[in-house]
Amino acid sequence: MLRSYTIKDVDYIVNSHYELYKKEFNYDSSFRSYVAETVNSFIVRSNKKENIFILEIEEKPSGSISVKQIAEHTARLGLFLIEPHFRGSGYGKDLIRPQAFV
16 A cells, blocks of 8 residues: 555654665665655655655555655655565555556
């Protein structure tokens, strides 16, 4: 299931990105700060054309993707993550399908 994030998801988004990138790419704690700032900017802007979506599998957050408005008719995807044990299952394709953002 794909749903909009809530404040309760902030820790999941920040920690899941940090832990994955630390493990797979040896990123340091500055990456955690970057992700936290990125998520916080969504909260502060509160733009109705922007969102962070959470992929829930078996009622647990298992991935995310964000849509950030960069111009009137242009958006940027970010914060894309699928928990490693769900990779290859098609959930990533589901997250980036345009109809997912309608």
